Amino acid sequence: MMFHPFHIRLTLEYCITFRVHKPGHTSFIQLTQLSAYRQMGWENLTSISEFYLLGIFEQPEQQEVLFGLFLSMYLVTVAGNLLIILAIIADAHLHTPMYFFLANLSLVDACFMSTTVPKMLANIWIQNQVISYAGCLSQLYFFMLFVMLEAFLLAVMAYDRYVAICHPLHYIMVMSPGLCILLVSASWIMNALHSLLHTLLMNSLSFCAEHKIPHFFCDINPLLSLSCTDPFVNELAIFTIGGLAGLVCVLCLIISYTHIFSTILKIPSTQGKQKAFSTCSSHLSVVSLFFGTSFCVYFSPPSTRSAQKGTVASVMYTVVTPVMNPFIYSLRNRDIKSSLRKLIWVKKIHSPL
Numbered sequence: 062m063m064f065h066p067f068h069i070r071l072t073l074e075y076c077i078t079f080r081v082h083k084p085g086h087t088s089f090i091q092l093t094q095l096s097a098y099r100q101m102g103w104e105n106l107t108s109i110s111e112f113y114l115l116g117i118f119e120q121p122e123q124q125e126v127l128f129g130l131f132l133s134m135y136l137v138t139v140a141g142n143l144l145i146i147l148a149i150i151a152d153a154h155l156h157t158p159m160y161f162f163l164a165n166l167s168l169v170d171a172c173f174m175s176t177t178v179p180k181m182l183a184n185i186w187i188q189n190q191v192i193s194y195a196g197c198l199s200q201l202y203f204f205m206l207f208v209m210l211e212a213f214l215l216a217v218m219a220y221d222r223y224v225a226i227c228h229p230l231h232y233i234m235v236m237s238p239g240l241c242i243l244l245v246s247a248s249w250i251m252n253a254l255h256s257l258l259h260t261l262l263m264n265s266l267s268f269c270a271e272h273k274i275p276h277f278f279c280d281i282n283p284l285l286s287l288s289c290t291d292p293f294v295n296e297l298a299i300f301t302i303g304g305l306a307g308l309v310c311v312l313c314l315i316i317s318y319t320h321i322f323s324t325i326l327k328i329p330s331t332q333g334k335q336k337a338f339s340t341c342s343s344h345l346s347v348v349s350l351f352f353g354t355s356f357c358v359y360f361s362p363p364s365t366r367s368a369q370k371g372t373v374a375s376v377m378y379t380v381v382t383p384v385m386n387p388f389i390y391s392l393r394n395r396d397i398k399s400s401l402r403k404l405i406w407v408k409k410i411h412s413p414l
Contacts, residue, residue, distance in 0.1 A: 109268040112197050112287075113190045116181065117279045117372055128185045134384050135178045141387030142167035148400035149199050155400055158236040159225070162218045163390060165245050169214060170383040173207035175277040176200060177379055197279040198260055204278065205256040208355075208379075209306060213248040216310040219317040222341040255306060262295045276372055278379070314348060343393045347386055354378035398404045 117127060145167045149155045180200065184190050192200070224235050259281065269289040276283045281299070285292045321341060328334045354377035391397045 073286055109194060109270075109272050111191050111193050111272070112279065113273045114181070114184060114192055114277055114279075115190065115273055115275050115378065116184065126187050128182060131178055131380065132182055133181070134380055135174060138174050138380075138383045138387070139171050141391070142171040143385070144401060144404070145387055145390060145397065148397060148404050151404055152370065152396075152400040155396060158221055158241045159218070159239075160396075161241050162214060162221060162245070166211070166214045166218070167387070167390075169210045170386050172203070173211060174380060174383045176203045176207060181277045192279065197274075197284070198264055199278045201263060201284065202256050202260040203282060204279065204379075205259055206252050209252040209255060209408050211351060212310040212355075213252060214245075215344070215351065216313040216317075217244045217248065219314045219348070222344060223317040223320055225340065226321050226337055251306075255302060258302065259295070259298060262298055266290050266292060266295065276375070277377075280375065311352070312354075318345070335395050339393075343389050346389050346393075347382070350385060351378055351382050354382060 066372075103248050116124070146164050150163045151162045177200065180192065180196075184192075221236060225232050227236065263281070263284060266285075266288040267290045268287050272287060274283045274287070281295075285295060318341075325337045328337060354374060357374045357377070391401060
């Protein structure tokens with residue numbers, strides 16, 4: 062009969078308590094043995110100093126293909142998002158609330174991908190899947206920070222589009238610089254505290270001897286599955302605090318776009334409808350891509366969920382979405398394309414021959 066390590070620990074605790082409070086039922090030697098067993102049980106549960114990231118595929122030939130693919134996607138993502146940020150900073154015409162939020166979203170996308178992909182590339186390059194315990198928790202913290210920041214910024218941008226389309230005459234007054242800075246700052250602070258809470262709760266857990274993570278980064282669900290202690294508090298925090306944060310973002314998106322579509326349908330001319338819709342089409346594409354892939358990972362039925370499917374789905378919103386965002390916003394936005402042309406043209410003029 063096999064026992065879960067969590068039950069073994071409880072049994073050891075009960076034996077020690079019973080023997081101490083019933084001295085007539087044991088000898089000093091038996092008590093010493095029980096204490097040694099208790100210490101061994103605690104060491105087996107808490108002595109984990111590293112994890113193994115199993116990655117996406119195990120075959121060596123597939124690892125080489127993955128390294129080239131993910132390296133190119135990472136470089137494109139970082140370069141594309143940095144170009145958007147530089148274009149917004151350099152062009153005074155883009156110093157508006159919409160592009161202020163877009164610059165922050167581009168920064169989050171670059172940091173979001175930098176949290177997971179470089180470690181995976183390093184593991185493939187040096188043929189070592191080890192990640193330290195502290196490194197795993199750090200990766201978990203920053204991953205949760207940036208993934209929630211992405212959701213919050215997309216919700217804030219939806220509110221910005223709602224004001225611009227539904228209340229255009231009051232846009233400048235409502236979306237003041239102070240409100241924009243407040244919304245972005247509040248998003249950073251709240252999500253930093255939210256990620257810290259989940260990281261501290263994860264640090265309070267004990268892990269079994271089996272510490273292989275069937276993933277390419279330290280995500281919260283694979284780590285909870287390796288815990289030998291009861292993760293009830295962690296799961297409660299995920300479903301209450303994390304669920305509430307996600308629900309607020311989704312409701313903000315739904316309510317904003319409900320009013321936006323209602324306003325667009327009331328515009329009499331077809332050209333006016335197309336112009337109004339074009340101002341939010343890029344944002345709507347990014348929202349669909351990000352939330353669609355995220356829901357596939359965290360809200361799929363347990364009966365259809367597997368480690369391989371979860372890993373592949375995670376690639377979609379942790380790698381593919383940040384890669385697509387610069388293309389979506391640059392190719393479908395005339396102002397960004399014009400600013401990028403100016404930025405590249407100025408560099409060509411001032412570059413030495």
